[in-house]
Amino acid sequence: MKAALIHKVGPPNNIRIEEIARPKPKKTEVLIRVGAVSVNPIDTYIRGGANYFPLPDPYIVGCDLAGTVVERGAEVTRFSIGDRVWGSNQGIFGRQGTFAEYASVDSEWLYDTPAEVRDETAAAQALVGITAHLGLFQRGELQPGEIVMVNGGSGAVGSTVIQLARAHGGRVIATAGSQEKCDACRDWGAEWVIDYRQSDITEQVRRFAPDGVDLFWDTNREPDLERNIGMLARFGRMILMAGRDARPAFPVGPFYSKSCTLHGLIMFAASANQQRLCGDAISRDLASGVLMPRIDRVLPLSEAAEAHQLQENATVHCQGGLFGKIVLVP
Numbered sequence: 001m002k003a004a005l006i007h008k009v010g011p012p013n014n015i016r017i018e019e020i021a022r023p024k025p026k027k028t029e030v031l032i033r034v035g036a037v038s039v040n041p042i043d044t045y046i047r048g049g050a051n052y053f054p055l056p057d058p059y060i061v062g063c064d065l066a067g068t069v070v071e072r073g074a075e076v077t078r079f080s081i082g083d084r085v086w087g088s089n090q091g092i093f094g095r096q097g098t099f100a101e102y103a104s105v106d107s108e109w110l111y112d113t114p115a116e117v118r119d120e121t122a123a124a125q126a127l128v129g130i131t132a133h134l135g136l137f138q139r140g141e142l143q144p145g146e147i148v149m150v151n152g153g154s155g156a157v158g159s160t161v162i163q164l165a166r167a168h169g170g171r172v173i174a175t176a177g178s179q180e181k182c183d184a185c186r187d188w189g190a191e192w193v194i195d196y197r198q199s200d201i202t203e204q205v206r207r208f209a210p211d212g213v214d215l216f217w218d219t220n221r222e223p224d225l226e227r228n229i230g231m232l233a234r235f236g237r238m239i240l241m242a243g244r245d246a247r248p249a250f251p252v253g254p255f256y257s258k259s260c261t262l263h264g265l266i267m268f269a270a271s272a273n274q275q276r277l278c279g280d281a282i283s284r285d286l287a288s289g290v291l292m293p294r295i296d297r298v299l300p301l302s303e304a305a306e307a308h309q310l311q312e313n314a315t316v317h318c319q320g321g322l323f324g325k326i327v328l329v330p
């Protein structure tokens, strides 16, 4: 089978398309004929040498996938041959990634793809959907009527947070970096949208939420905690989930005196059971139309290196050029 893989960490053009043996599913795994995969920023960090865990050689890149079960291990009961599934959490902790014609994945990381949902859509929603769900509901305990602030509402995570928060009865404020992206945030359900390039965020948030924000979700890799905590309401919660190298000053006084809570979130740390709650809910939300990920472009798997470069330029180097997920098809 063809796979997009690396033998050595480094720049995007280290990714090669090579012919390798099709994996054989172990007892609890299913073999999936991959219909679509999507790129996440973490794919580029791992490929670039972030060294979060040892990588096999060759290492197939990619966390997310959607496709069809073509073979199953002896102990798999959850899925049958022909089932359409999607999943994430691959390419980490010694597991191979997903950017290949076939992937063998433990069934604990897989969820049903609704009949009316395309593989491209399910793959695009995978990691970012689970992240948004974990943060809003399992960690942030969002209640209907609460005010949610999404810094980076136009991004892949942020756009999902807006849609899920709105569907749960949250009142959403979002930031974005252009008129087109602000309009999209409104379409996804944000009631108050701030162009962070044009307006003072603190002043704008105060106008919509004079008593503060109940749940502040920051997707920014350099979060401004002085500003964020200033915007929190009494008993406000903040989700931080980006910026491994960020070391911002933390304003203790305004934080504790409002009885606030801070949640660090890394989706990979959630157990398979915790992720399943999210995955099954996301399948339902995709089927009902509550969730619709924005796809920037669909590329052939052979352009995996170009896709990594695009994602890195946009998310790491803040050069723009993307509005939505990059999906690849084998």
Ligand SMILES: NC(=O)c1ccc[n+]([C@@H]2O[C@H](COP(=O)([O-])OP(=O)(O)OC[C@H]3O[C@@H](n4cnc5c(N)ncnc54)[C@H](OP(=O)(O)O)[C@@H]3O)[C@@H](O)[C@H]2O)c1
Binding pocket: 040, 041, 042, 127, 128, 131, 151, 152, 153, 154, 155, 156, 157, 158, 175, 176, 177, 178, 181, 196, 219, 220, 221, 240, 241, 242, 243, 265, 266, 267, 268, 314, 315, 318, 324
């Ligand atoms: N902890 C976890 O489990 C987890 C899971 C998924 C992702 N992440 C991390 O979360 C981050 C976002 O991921 P993503 O996939 O959503 O990336 P993305 O699609 O590239 O989105 C980045 C967002 O940041 C916004 N942005 C850029 N500069 C900004 C600024 N100065 N002020 C406010 N917003 C700004 C962008 O807005 P415009 O495009 O409108 O300018 C866009 O909305 C990445 O660092 C990723 O590694 C973490």
